[in-house]
Amino acid sequence: MSKRTALNEEDVCSAIRDRVLEQRLAPGTKLTEESLCSIFGVGRTTVRRAFLLLTRDNIIELEKNKGAVVASPTPEDARQVFEARRVLEQAMLEKATANINGDDIKRLRDHLRDEEEALRQADIARWIRLTGRFHILLAQLSGNALMCKFLEQLVFQTSLIIALYGRTGTAPNCKGGDHERLVDALEDGDTKTAGEILTHHLTTIESQLVFKARSSEQDLHTIFATAND
Amino acid sequence: MSKRTALNEEDVCSAIRDRVLEQRLAPGTKLTEESLCSIFGVGRTTVRRAFLLLTRDNIIELEKNKGAVVASPTPEDARQVFEARRVLEQAMLEKATANINGDDIKRLRDHLRDEEEALRQADIARWIRLTGRFHILLAQLSGNALMCKFLEQLVFQTSLIIALYGRTGTAPNCKGGDHERLVDALEDGDTKTAGEILTHHLTTIESQLVFKARSSEQDLHTIFATAND
DNA sequence: TTTAGCAACATTGTCAACAATTTAATGGCT
DNA sequence: AGCCATTAAATTGTTGACAATGTTGCTAAA
Known part of the structure; x- marks a missing residue:
């Protein structure tokens, strides 16, 4: 009987951080509360706290009423x-x-x-x-x-x-x-x-980084601008 | 009728940070959830989130079941x-x-x-x-x-x-x-x-800092040790 | 076919009740 | 009085229900 101590928000954080470090979590990936709850076997409260901490570290972006996505640094x-x-x-x-x-x-x-x-x-x-x-x-x-x-x-x-x-x-x-x-x-x-x-x-x-254009509103404007001449 | 938009955790954070900066909140001061709730007119959820963020910035220390106190850097x-x-x-x-x-x-x-x-x-x-x-x-x-x-x-x-x-x-x-x-x-x-x-x-x-002895268990030991010779 | 509007669904945000724990207080006992 | 155990109060932690918001899919009209 493995007495598994309940995971806390730090555990969730470092798990997510590790996946980011391994590049197994791509920028823009949506992180729903429900999925993380079931994955880590914790309540929404814990996931929510983890989100707050990860936001502080610029690892995810949290938008009101829209949830969390893995950050996309400019x-x-x-x-x-x-x-x-x-x-x-x-x-x-x-x-x-x-x-x-x-x-x-x-x-x-x-x-x-x-x-x-x-x-x-x-x-x-x-x-x-x-x-x-x-x-x-x-x-x-x-x-x-x-x-x-x-x-x-x-x-x-x-x-x-x-x-x-x-x-x-x-x-x-x-x-x-x-x-x-x-x-x-x-x-x-x-x-x-x-x-x-x-x-x-x-x-x-x-x-060695290459800042290629990405699909976003900004880029759409650029695209149509260049198409106009 | 001033439609006051509800304060969020960032507002609470910066209010506390400002008081710390002004040195009107001394290290070791206990911050109870209830008092901050009534002061800022927000729910416990918001205060709790603020605590989490402030902990991350080493401004308060959060101990499980004991609440938050203003941090005392060593x-x-x-x-x-x-x-x-x-x-x-x-x-x-x-x-x-x-x-x-x-x-x-x-x-x-x-x-x-x-x-x-x-x-x-x-x-x-x-x-x-x-x-x-x-x-x-x-x-x-x-x-x-x-x-x-x-x-x-x-x-x-x-x-x-x-x-x-x-x-x-x-x-x-x-x-x-x-x-x-x-x-x-x-x-x-x-x-x-x-x-x-x-x-x-x-x-x-x-x-110009002076690291004088402070009242704590450690210091008590020191005090009695010096009294013994 | 496209688009606007609407309705059903899914996800997030908030709050209040309850549980767990710590802190304060009470009351004997030496 | 001083000290320890027990009880009461206060504070924090957690959960779940409900509200608010966002998203998706559908229908109907142009």
Whole structure:
């Protein structure tokens, strides 16, 4: 008799967040209360609370009397997310180099091994989740839980952004061994190089986004405007 | 017949946030649902939602079956808040100098005038609120709403920290004309000096905190320990 | 065929009653 | 008085019914 303790709103939140991180929940997906209630076996109250929290983190959008949909960050949102990530992660990396020790390096190495393994097993969802988690792991070394929490939000939003504007949709966000080389530099105590790799890493990902036109009112206007000349 | 539209959870949130910013709501203050319901004329549902949001912003602490109290940041929290503020505000200031124009400077000047006037009228609550808002106003010039929102959280938390650990409790957090000199430097396009003033400003405030012992179990142990030798 | 209006349905929002828990108060007892 | 247990009051948590709103599908008229 498995005494299953009732799930709370945090559980629902992190479940949804994980699906977003894995890109198994696409932007725009409608989230009805009823379906989530039955999926997680919780009451509407809990789902409702989860919605409120996820809205705060820009993971879903809540419209009065219309319910919740997975957020669709605009190109401008994307710009701000990457700008914030460069600022935060750079700063946190510098803080981290002060506190870092052998155990930390080992933990990063272990994580990299997990990434590779997921990739080898073609478990893409897991791999995507892990590449996101790498940045959070790195942030935790800074010793600033507050900034860490904020970065988490940004990582989740990045996943939505890549889902919307990523070149191939799922695959190549954190490839190219950037993570490995970053850890190498960290181990050598070469903060400067580590910072450069990190910034370049983020800028590269951002530069590969393609803001193609999407179906919306705005785009309809554009379409008819161009058809008129 | 003033058709007063019903307040929602955001209204309740910002009302509470403002009181925290003004330091009229001290850390540890109990917030009962009933009292807030009657004060704002809303149902328990709304208050409850507001609580959830405020918890997310570290403005109140919510304990199961025990209700909500205004948050009491620890000294470590304080350290992280100021560290994050230095990082964020510095970065946002740099972004701001790229976009800034005459209107922006004028808006800052107007704000400074408001600050002075509040101080002259001895409207301390208003003055405290304005000094906090100055930093938010500055952040808005960066053109990054995301980082701006995060900084807002930090400013509110700073108010709690000063209420707890500030030397005189209410008065001298943002004095000394630092704000004026900062705007001067901005107007001259002297980003470097502006940045130095800002960082120094924050570091000064932090260094003036005094983490005196507070009444709690931990402190009781300490007190009796020192009495034993 | 298209469109406007209407009706049936589904989903979300609100509220009040009830349950669970904590906090305050009462009353013996040493 | 001071302390502990028990009871009463107050506060928070949860649930379900109902109201408000949005959505879908249908009919009929142009």
